[in-house]
Each structure stands twice: as structure tokens, then as C-alpha cells.
Amino acid sequence: MTVRAQKVWEEVDTVAGYITYINLVRPLIGDKTVVSTGMRQEIDRCREVVKLALDGHSVALVSSGDAGIYGMAGILIECLQEAGCLDLPLEIIPGVTAANAAASQLGAPLMHDFAVISLSDLLTPLEVILKRARLAAEGDFVLAIYNPKSKGRQGQIEEIRKLLLEIRSPETPVGIVREALRGELPQVTISTLEEFTRLPIDMLTTVIIGSSQTRVIGSYMVTPRGYIL
Amino acid sequence: MTVRAQKVWEEVDTVAGYITYINLVRPLIGDKTVVSTGMRQEIDRCREVVKLALDGHSVALVSSGDAGIYGMAGILIECLQEAGCLDLPLEIIPGVTAANAAASQLGAPLMHDFAVISLSDLLTPLEVILKRARLAAEGDFVLAIYNPKSKGRQGQIEEIRKLLLEIRSPETPVGIVREALRGELPQVTISTLEEFTRLPIDMLTTVIIGSSQTRVIGSYMVTPRGYIL
Structure with a gap:
């Protein structure tokens, strides 16, 4: 906060x-x-x-x-x-969004260009969501996935995984963070594109799928920005 | 903070x-x-x-x-x-990144899927940057552009504009925010894809380019999430 x-x-x-x-x-x-x-x-x-x-x-x-x-x-x-009252005073207070909170728990997966996609199809057609995921994958963006599953919607994240496997290595690191920074201890796992949908994922989970440059360094998931050490 | x-x-x-x-x-x-x-x-x-x-x-x-x-x-x-010391204790404290801060000044341009792209070519080849911008535009992502210009790098943002004009309407809203939330009063302007590069942009500026759904409501730039009022 x-x-x-x-x-x-x-x-x-x-x-x-x-x-x-x-x-x-x-x-x-x-x-x-x-x-x-x-x-x-x-x-x-x-x-x-x-x-x-x-x-x-x-x-x-x-x-x-x-x-x-x-x-x-x-x-x-x-x-x-x-209501015709756009002149009412309004302050929008920015905050730490789930992508940023989850990234901080994983290490530094969002150090380079990334795309944020919600898998909720309540308000967006699934084909638009999948098209976006494919284009983001082709652009080698890191993907931050919001609303990966809900009670009535379980299959999309598996479709995203299959689609990304056509473009990225099965060894691509994938970070899974549940309840990031909401007081309770967050549950943080680093998996791979091949394996990650076998792990528990729900509507309180944020999934970060690495780019071709993302790697695991010790216990951290990092997308290097490109500095030469 | x-x-x-x-x-x-x-x-x-x-x-x-x-x-x-x-x-x-x-x-x-x-x-x-x-x-x-x-x-x-x-x-x-x-x-x-x-x-x-x-x-x-x-x-x-x-x-x-x-x-x-x-x-x-x-x-x-x-x-x-x-240094071989990955076991040293490290806490990464997440914060309010420029995209979020700029969005809060503009209204609500990041209410739907968005891509974050840095135009700095110090560490990333320009062709990769332009490819990402094109794919993000094809996916109808809102674009949040970091490092749009520096002293030695002025032309990229114009290239991005031209490339996006091939895909999006010249009337697409573009938000320009300088020094968002750093204490001084931020400079906030809502322009269009056609016009925005005529405005002052520097390395302390964040540029948010709307999707096909983004519109100007009063003094706000908003990307509706799709609720039917």
C-alpha cells in the first residue's frame, strides 16, 4: 500500500x-x-x-x-x-498492481518489456485473449497473466500454455504467485512452461511467463536487461 | 511511495x-x-x-x-x-512504476490488457523494439512507452507513431505525463496518435497510447473494460 x-x-x-x-x-x-x-x-x-x-x-x-x-x-x-457530473473532484491513487507485487516475490522477471493480459472472458471474447497472448509471445514479451482461472473457467491457462509452447522453449521459467503481499505469506513457485499448469492456480494467483531471455538464478526468476557483467 | x-x-x-x-x-x-x-x-x-x-x-x-x-x-x-553470494538475504520492495503513476494522472487508460515497452536502445536493438511495438499494436494492447526520448535518441517515438498509424486510428488518444508523482506537479496532456509527437517529450516522460477501445471522457483518458452501463 x-x-x-x-x-x-x-x-x-x-x-x-x-x-x-x-x-x-x-x-x-x-x-x-x-x-x-x-x-x-x-x-x-x-x-x-x-x-x-x-x-x-x-x-x-x-x-x-x-x-x-x-x-x-x-x-x-x-x-x-x-450521471453528467464529470466535474466532481476525483483523485485516482495509483498502487502496486499484482504484476509488480508478484514480480518482487519472484526476483526480477519484469526487467524488460512485458505484456499484461487478463484471462477473464466475462468482458473479453476468448479469441481476443488468445490472439493477444500469441502476439505477445511472438514479440518475446514477458507475460503477466491476471485472473488465470476462476471456478467456472479452468481451461484458458492450458490453452495459453499450449500456444506458448509453439513459440517458446518448454524450459522457459514461469513464476506462480498466490495472494502476493496481501498480508498472508504469499505462495511463490518457479516452474517451467512445460510443467506449470500442473501446479495449483486459482483466481488469486498471478502467473508470470518468461521471455526467451528469462532465466532462473539461484532461487530467483530474472529477465536480464542486457548489461554485460 | x-x-x-x-x-x-x-x-x-x-x-x-x-x-x-x-x-x-x-x-x-x-x-x-x-x-x-x-x-x-x-x-x-x-x-x-x-x-x-x-x-x-x-x-x-x-x-x-x-x-x-x-x-x-x-x-x-x-x-x-x-560474487557467488546468492544466499545473502535480499528483499525486493515493489513500487508504483511509471506506467501506473502516469495512468492515474490521465484517468484510467490501463483498465484493459497493455504492453510496456522501453524505447531505450542502449541494451536492446531498435528492430526488436519496433517489432514489439508492431505486434502489441496488432494485438490491440494499450501501449505504455518508457524512455521515449533521450538527448542522443529523438527519432524512435516518431517511428513508433508512424508504425501505429498503419494499424490504429489517428484519433486514438495518447496520454503524455512528465515527472509523474515525483513531488513536482506532473505535466499531463491528452493528445492523439496523429499529433502527440509535436508535444514536448523527454526522458522523464511516459507515453500511453490507447487501444482501439480507448476514449476521452471529459478530461480523462479511459480504456473501458467492457461493462455495459
Whole structure:
């Protein structure tokens, strides 16, 4: 969490967000009014925040990781537009997104150009996701994969693996980090493109697939930037 | 800056890094020993840190943005390997990288899949950089461009623009953010793919080029995630 995110609670009277994320910051928010909603109620949540702001409240909308990376920032701006109040003051506080948090646990896999892809097909057709993964692989980007699996969606990560095996070595390092930096000890594993889908992967996991340059150095996964030692 | 980064100084006796970055954290580091080096001395800097650690010092190596994104984390691990001391304790503290910081100033341009590309050709051949930009454009990724220009390197960003114009609309929003969140007021401009290279861009600038879905909403640049309002 950033210092700014830790201090913003002093400036608001209401805290809104998905209940799981609210609970993560509960020690910081004191006795502020809490407006919590369930999963997959993003639009309702943002409309409620806009309504509260129009009623004169100062509201913090909690988002996990970085609110600007697959988070709440975009939908909130769309809801401000919908309500015709784009002139309401808005501060978007950047944060440490899962790719960065996972990378820090693995070593330094994102030292060179990388692509961030979400495998959630709730809002994006699967063929678009797979096309992106193929092009990123052809460009030798390191891949940071968000939402690799959910309860109803298990097969995509295996499709990504097969597709990448056509382009990259089966020995390519793959880092798997679960619950990166959320308080609990993160579960960190370095595997290979050949093997990694045999490991436990769920919706709280971030998967980082190395480029052709990525290697394992001791217990670290590193994509060298190209300095000659 | 993260809360962890703000507190780590209490646990070290020495602070190392590029002098400009050291100066940014000087109010935090008190009377610790400072070992500063100039630009482009990354390897020397890391070797010095390894030497100090082997001598029993606890050292903080300062990196701007996120140490794991084009920062010092990778080269430090390589230097630990070189010195045969990969077993020294190392904590990599993730941070807010320039893409995330710039995005927060622009609105929410990174709400969907994106690719991060550095235009610095000091360590990467230009043809690799251009190939990556083309593939990322074909995949309709939002592009976050690091190091768009330096004193000796002015033309690449224009090449990127021309290449993207073959694939994307000239009206595609492009965000330009200088010195994002480094204390001074950042300079934030939203332009278009057609026009953006006419604006001032330098090595402290981050450029975010929208995907086909990115649009300007009020004063914000937003890549909608696809929710239907």
C-alpha cells in the first residue's frame, strides 16, 4: 500500500467497495460509514459512490492492487459521465498492481518489456485473449497473466500454455504467485512452461511467463536487461 | 511511495543509488552512510552494494518507480550471482512504476490488457523494439512507452507513431505525463496518435497510447473494460 492510500481515509467520510477489500483496510478506516457490495456488482457500487458524492459526501472507493489496472477507476469515470457530473473532484491513487507485487516475490522477471493480459472472458471474447497472448509471445514479451482461472473457467491457462509452447522453449521459467503481499505469506513457485499448469492456480494467483531471455538464478526468476557483467 | 519503502530506512545502515534518486529520499534517510554513483553506472553500483553486504552492512539500494520494472533488482541479482553470494538475504520492495503513476494522472487508460515497452536502445536493438511495438499494436494492447526520448535518441517515438498509424486510428488518444508523482506537479496532456509527437517529450516522460477501445471522457483518458452501463 502506498503512503497516500494509507492517509486518504482522514479526508473522507464514507468508504465504499467490495466487502473483501473493505475488510483488508478496516483497521485504517476507523468509524467511517461503510457502503459495501458483493462481487460482480461493480456498476452498482460506482453508481452508489457517484450518488453519495452528489449528496455532498467525500467517498473513498476501495480497489485491490492498483485501481487503474483492471480496477475500479475506469468504471467510476464512466459512471460519472452517465450521471453528467464529470466535474466532481476525483483523485485516482495509483498502487502496486499484482504484476509488480508478484514480480518482487519472484526476483526480477519484469526487467524488460512485458505484456499484461487478463484471462477473464466475462468482458473479453476468448479469441481476443488468445490472439493477444500469441502476439505477445511472438514479440518475446514477458507475460503477466491476471485472473488465470476462476471456478467456472479452468481451461484458458492450458490453452495459453499450449500456444506458448509453439513459440517458446518448454524450459522457459514461469513464476506462480498466490495472494502476493496481501498480508498472508504469499505462495511463490518457479516452474517451467512445460510443467506449470500442473501446479495449483486459482483466481488469486498471478502467473508470470518468461521471455526467451528469462532465466532462473539461484532461487530467483530474472529477465536480464542486457548489461554485460 | 509504499509504506514499506518509507520504513525500510530504519533497518539499514547504508543507502546506495544514483545521486538524483538518493536526493529524492534524503529527508527519510537521516544520517545513514550514503554511497552514490552517477548515471549509467548500474553495474558498479550493484557490485559496491554486494561488497558492502559481504562486509556485514545492511544496504538499501534506491531505484525509482518500481525497482523490478527496468530498475535495479535484476542487475543486483546478477551481481550477487557473479560474487557467488546468492544466499545473502535480499528483499525486493515493489513500487508504483511509471506506467501506473502516469495512468492515474490521465484517468484510467490501463483498465484493459497493455504492453510496456522501453524505447531505450542502449541494451536492446531498435528492430526488436519496433517489432514489439508492431505486434502489441496488432494485438490491440494499450501501449505504455518508457524512455521515449533521450538527448542522443529523438527519432524512435516518431517511428513508433508512424508504425501505429498503419494499424490504429489517428484519433486514438495518447496520454503524455512528465515527472509523474515525483513531488513536482506532473505535466499531463491528452493528445492523439496523429499529433502527440509535436508535444514536448523527454526522458522523464511516459507515453500511453490507447487501444482501439480507448476514449476521452471529459478530461480523462479511459480504456473501458467492457461493462455495459
